[in-house]
């Protein structure tokens with residue numbers, strides 16, 4: 001209640017007329033015909049009239065607007081007549097000046113006893129503000145409606161999802177088509193949020209929604225991850241949304257819902273992630289390029305970015321390089337061609353590449369020569385102005401020196417030169433590839449901001465092998481043709497697992513390297529690694545510098561591995577050729593069947609020594625290897641070897657000696673050994689003498705053996721001489737003996753011939769003598785003379801044989817008769833044996849009859865002599881072609897085989913208990929054999945000890 005109002009109320013209480021006139025509402029009383037009879041000041045003030053102008057003069061309807069007058073006549077007056085009162089009617093009053101005053105009107109009729117209307121009392125309150133408010137409200141409502149329409153229209157057409165969630169249950173009250181499109185086919189409208197999208201239960205977003213509903217605070221979310229199903233049947237996906245939750249209030253300003261404005265940004269998030277990954281990958285690519293790579297900016301060539309390879313090439317660290325001017329980093333470049341070439345590229349905007357250029361670097365105040373292949377590529381800004389240069393370089397020092405080494409090493413061998421040519425060609429190709437690589441790298445950097453498809457195309461067009469593998473199972477996401485060609489497993493590799501494509505790598509550590517990179521996030525680099533790959537079913541040996549670089553997602557987790565590689569097979573083949581040569585040499589030395597070693601440098605350090613050499617030295621290999629030879633073998637000093645070795649090392653002229661005596665301390669005692677030495681100069685691949693190849697052939701054994709042979713030969717000679725002397729002496733005795741026998745036999749023969757003649761005469765005279773003794777005596781004397789004659793003939797024959805005087809006097813005679821004659825003659829000497837001749841044809845031969853007779857006689861008498869009494873002796877005579885063969889078989893003592901071999905030797909007699917009492921000289925068979933030999937015949941015997949003997953001889957007819 002206002003103070004003014006209180007004041008007026010007080011005043012009114014003291015003066016009722018004052019209250020009537022000054023009340024904050026209008027009072028008017030008019031008669032049944034409408035004439036105003038009383039009106040208060042407040043109303044007069046509203047209308048701008050005086051009491052005099054109105055009272056008794058104006059009708060109430062005149063105070064009303066036109067519409068008010070009609071309403072008054074049609075409704076107000078009749079109603080007052082009927083009910084006596086009206087309430088809160090809204091009327092427009094007209095002021096004196098024609099303006100409208102809005103009032104609320106209440107009226108009470110004053111009636112007489114008959115019920116006739118006498119007057120009407122009206123009370124009017126100012127309703128202008130209210131009216132205006134209402135109008136404004138209406139307008140506002142209309143506008144709001146329009147606005148709502150527009151908004152709805154807008155919502156419906158918004159490129160964003162909009163929904164209104166009603167009440168604490170968040171029932172979908174409204175959704176626009178785009179909101180529905182976020183969940184095609186899912187029934188949302190009219191359903192509570194968590195019924196319609198149950199996967200939201202427990203998610204952060206539900207909490208946020210509750211919070212907005214309760215606090216009324218708006219929430220704005222950016223790229224919020226909400227795992228949601230898209231369609232009723234699709235799996236839950238990771239989806240990202242930008243959204244606004246706005247509380248919705250009812251007319252009473254109470255929150256009764258949440259309005260949601262949402263845009264799905266999943267694709268954008270993924271795209272950006274991919275872009276980020278691409279950027280990271282590109283950067284990684286650059287930093288892990290197998291070539292030195294840098295970007296030089298501005299006319300001063302400030303190094304903007306450089307990779308480790310470049311730092312390594314310059315023998316610097318990355319911080320020493322990055323952000324500095326090229327010529328500040330390497331002042332020694334100023335008089336080398338590089339700065340001018342760079343300036344040319346800046347000026348002309350044309351790329352420049354060179355395959356082999358010497359790069360002189362000053363490292364620790366010493367000049368070092370390297371060889372590089374390089375490529376300069378201009379970086380052009382949007383306005384076409386060259387702002388910098390991408391420099392790619394490869395350190396080919398080892399290739400160049402390998403090539404140079406090979407050139408020297410292989411000298412003029414044509415076939416190897418061809419290989420070299422091939423290798424050079426290969427190196428050339430590599431450089432071309434490098435140039436191409438740089439072109440692509442330039443693009444990569446220029447397109448740093450571009451999307452994954454860009455990376456893909458860059459990767460695909462990179463002229464060195466690149467592959468990108470995703471997930472622990474190494475699914476191939478990207479692989480360029482280069483790596484596909486290296487694998488040689490066909491083009492269909494994308495989406496397949498690396499391990500499935502290259503199962504042959506199983507035991508080559510590569511899978512575990514990949515796994516480790518994936519697990520630890522640490523990159524892996526390998527250099528000159530041999531990798532055996534099955535290309536079209538054939539095992540191929542490659543050498544790669546390769547890297548496995550982890551790829552991180554935005555959350556910092558490894559999601560894949562990038563594999564880049566540089567094929568360095570050719571370089572390795574070249575290097576290996578050099579190594580192989582060296583190894584072959586070492587191997588050859590180690591395996592050599594002679595003692596060999598390599599002594600290096602002026603100190604003759606023992607670099608390689610084979611087992612034979614070490615044995616020769618009498619040392620253990622570990623005690624001599626890598627030591628100067630005269631330090632390792634002090635006992636070899638001062639024997640002239642120092643000078644010899646120095647001469648070979650300094651002049652390159654080989655030195656050989658044979659059978660040089662060397663005194664060595666071996667196993668604690670001094671030994672003299674004899675050695676053949678060969679000292680050859682040992683040259684490196686460039687032809688410089690770097691040492692000595694020593695070959696030592698230990699000839700001690702030969703020398704000792706030869707010395708021994710020489711000694712024994714001397715001995716042998718003495719012995720031989722002595723033996724010869726002895727032999728000569730023996731022969732002399734023999735000759736004397738033969739001479740004696742010959743002479744004696746001769747002398748004996750004459751009296752024996754006389755004796756024989758006397759006995760023949762005496763025999764003839766005494767044949768008929770009655771004295772049986774005389775008769776028998778003469779026969780016995782005859783027998784003894786015959787024996788004696790045989791004996792002497794034997795001796796004579798021997799001496800004739802020895803003196804070469806035995807003469808064969810051949811004649812034609814009946815051989816069978818001779819046999820019978822001889823049998824009869826021998827039979828005369830014995831009664832105890834029966835000599836039987838098997839049937840024998842008449843055979844004529846030409847031979848010395850006496851001598852063949854003596855052969856027969858000898859064989860027959862031996863058969864008698866060496867057989868016991870009462871055994872038979874069988875004689876046969878058979879013709880065999882051109883020969884006649886005679887056999888004499890006894891059943892006597894026989895003999896052993898070793899005796900049988902010797903019985904035809906001169907003076908040989910079997911020495912046994914059975915033979916010792918049988919007289920003889922061992923010359924009969926000897927002479928017989930000589931006679932048969934002189935007739936070109938053959939004589940032999942068969943015998944078995946105790947079972948008799950058979951003697952044979954055959955003579956040509």
Ligand code: ADP
Nearest residue numbers: 862863866903909910920921922923924925949
């Ligand atoms: P000699 O009978 O006078 O000793 P030979 O030259 O006739 O000389 O015979 C040499 C040796 O051969 C004999 O001493 C005897 O030992 C052996 N010999 C020869 N004939 C026979 C034979 N028929 N049976 C066994 N031994 C024989």
